Amino acid sequence: MALVNVRRDVTDAFYRYKMERIQTKIEGKGNGIKTVVVNLSSVAQSLARPGSYVIKYFGFELGAQTNIDPPDDRWIINGAHEASKLQDHLDGFINKFVLCKKCKNPETDVVIKDGRIVLDCKACGQRTDVDLRLKLSGFILKNQPKKGGKKDKAERKAARKAKQQALQNGNKENGQGSGGENSENGSNGSGDKNEDEDDAGSDDEFTRKINADAQVIDAPAVVRDDDWAVDMSEKAVKARQSQLPSEFRQKLVLGGGDEDDDEGEGGGHTVYDTLGDWIQEEAAKADSINKVDDIQIYVKAKELGIETKHKTVLVLVQTLFDENILTQIPKRAAMLKQIITSERHEKALLGGLERLLAAQGKEHPELLTSDKIVKILHQLYDKDLVSEDVIKKWGSKASKKYVDLATSKKIRRAAEPFIKWLDEAEEDSDEE
Numbered sequence: 145m146a147l148v149n150v151r152r153d154v155t156d157a158f159y160r161y162k163m164e165r166i167q168t169k170i171e172g173k174g175n176g177i178k179t180v181v182v183n184l185s186s187v188a189q190s191l192a193r194p195g196s197y198v199i200k201y202f203g204f205e206l207g208a209q210t211n212i213d214p215p216d217d218r219w220i221i222n223g224a225h226e227a228s229k230l231q232d233h234l235d236g237f238i239n240k241f242v243l244c245k246k247c248k249n250p251e252t253d254v255v256i257k258d259g260r261i262v263l264d265c266k267a268c269g270q271r272t273d274v275d276l277r278l279k280l281s282g283f284i285l286k287n288q289p290k291k292g293g294k295k296d297k298a299e300r301k302a303a304r305k306a307k308q309q310a311l312q313n314g315n316k317e318n319g320q321g322s323g324g325e326n327s328e329n330g331s332n333g334s335g336d337k338n339e340d341e342d343d344a345g346s347d348d349e350f351t352r353k354i355n356a357d358a359q360v361i362d363a364p365a366v367v368r369d370d371d372w373a374v375d376m377s378e379k380a381v382k383a384r385q386s387q388l389p390s391e392f393r394q395k396l397v398l399g400g401g402d403e404d405d406d407e408g409e410g411g412g413h414t415v416y417d418t419l420g421d422w423i424q425e426e427a428a429k430a431d432s433i434n435k436v437d438d439i440q441i442y443v444k445a446k447e448l449g450i451e452t453k454h455k456t457v458l459v460l461v462q463t464l465f466d467e468n469i470l471t472q473i474p475k476r477a478a479m480l481k482q483i484i485t486s487e488r489h490e491k492a493l494l495g496g497l498e499r500l501l502a503a504q505g506k507e508h509p510e511l512l513t514s515d516k517i518v519k520i521l522h523q524l525y526d527k528d529l530v531s532e533d534v535i536k537k538w539g540s541k542a543s544k545k546y547v548d549l550a551t552s553k554k555i556r557r558a559a560e561p562f563i564k565w566l567d568e569a570e571e572d573s574d575e576e
C-alpha cells in the first residue's frame with residue numbers, strides 16, 4: 145500500500161506521520177455513477193478523525209452527496225471523482241481540521257467546547273480553534289458523539305480517586321509503621337490534578353519521547369482509539385535484524401500462532417523469554433532497569449511480533465519492576481497502557497504481579513504486606529492499567545496459575561482492603 149506523508153508539503157522520507165494514498169473505484173454509469181473511497185477508514189484512522197468527517201468534507205468540497213455511516217465500510221461520493229483530486233482536497237481537510245495551527249503537528253484531538261471546535265495539540269500543548277465558518281464545522285458541531293454510560297464510569301472513578309488520599313492516610317493511622325514509604329506516597333500524590341490531566345500527562349510524556357526519537361519511518365500504526373502511534377526506529381531495527389540468525393526469524397513467525405495457548409511456557413525458549421532476556425541484558429548494561437528506555441522496549445516487543453500479546457505483559461511486569469515497583473509503575477504506565485488492550489492483558493498484569501511479589505518477597509518481605517499490596521493495586525488502577533471488574537474478579541478467587549496456592553491466597557488476603565474500598569466506593573456512588 146502506497147504511503148504518503150500526512151503533510152505532503154514535507155518531503156522528508158523520515159517524516160513519521162504517514163497515511164495511505166487515497167484509493168478509489170468508480171462504479172455504475174450515467175446518473176448512477178459513484179466513487180467508492182476504498183480505503184477511507186484507514187486514511188481517517190491515520191488522521192485520528194472519524195471517517196464521516198473526511199467523506200463529508202469531500203462532499204462539501206465537491207458539492208456531492210455522500211454517505212456518512214456506511215455499515216459495510218463502503219464510503220461513497222456521488223459522481224465520478226479522481227483519486228488525485230480527492231487527495232488534494234484531503235490536504236485541505238488536514239490543514240483545517242487536523243494540523244495544529246501553531247506547530248503543524250497532526251497529533252491533535254478534537255475538543256468541542258462552548259460551541260467551539262478546538263484542536264488540542266499533543267506535540268506542543270497548544271489549543272487552537274477551527275474556523276467555524278467552514279461547512280464541515282457545522283457538521284461536526286451537529287454530530288457530536290453522544291455521552292454514554294462510559295462517562296458515568298469515568299466520573300465514578302474520578303470521585304473514587306478523590307477518596308484515595310483518605311484511604312492511604314487511613315492505612316497509615318492504622319499503625320502499620322510503614323515509615324519508609326512516605327516518599328513513595330509523594331511521587332504518587334497527584335491529588336490536586338483531576339484524572340484527565342493526569343492521564344494525558346503520562347501519555348504526553350510517552351508521545352514526547354517518541355517524537356524525540358528522530359529517525360522514525362514506516363506507517364504510523366495508529367493504535368486503537370487514541371492517536372498514539374509508534375513506529376520503529378529504522379536504524380535500530382535494521383541493526384538488530386541483521387544480527388538475527390535466520391533460524392530465529394522463523395521462530396518469530398511461529399511465535400505469533402499461539403494466541404490460544406494459555407500456558408505455553410514449558411516449551412523451551414520462546415519469544416517471550418527472548419524479550420525478558422533482552423530487557424535484563426539491557427538493564428545490566430545500563431546498570432539499572434529504570435534506565436532501559438520505554439521506546440526501546442516497545443520496539444523490541446514489536447520486532448519480536450509480540451507487542452499486542454497478553455503474555456508480553458506478564459514478561460514486562462516481572463522484568464521492569466522490582467522492590468521499587470510503587471515508584472516504577474507511573475513511569476512505565478504510558479507504555480504498558482499501549483499494550484494492555486483487553487481483560488486478558490489485565491489478568492496477565494495481575495498474574496505477573498503475583499509472580500513478582502512471590503519472587504521479590506523472599507528478599508523484601510515488606511512487599512507482601514497489605515499496606516504495600518494495596519498501594520500497588522491502587523497505582524495500577526489509577527493509571528488505568530487494570531479495571532475495577534478485573535481486580536474484583538481476581539481478588540475473589542485464589543489460583544495456582546501463576547504462583548503456588550498458598551502465596552496466591554496470601555496476596556489476595558493482603559489485597560482485601562483495596563477490594564473492600566472498591567465496593568464501598570461503588571455503594572457511595574450509587575447513593576449519589
Ligand SMILES: [Zn+2]
Binds near residue numbers: 244247249267270
Ligand atoms: Zn502544536
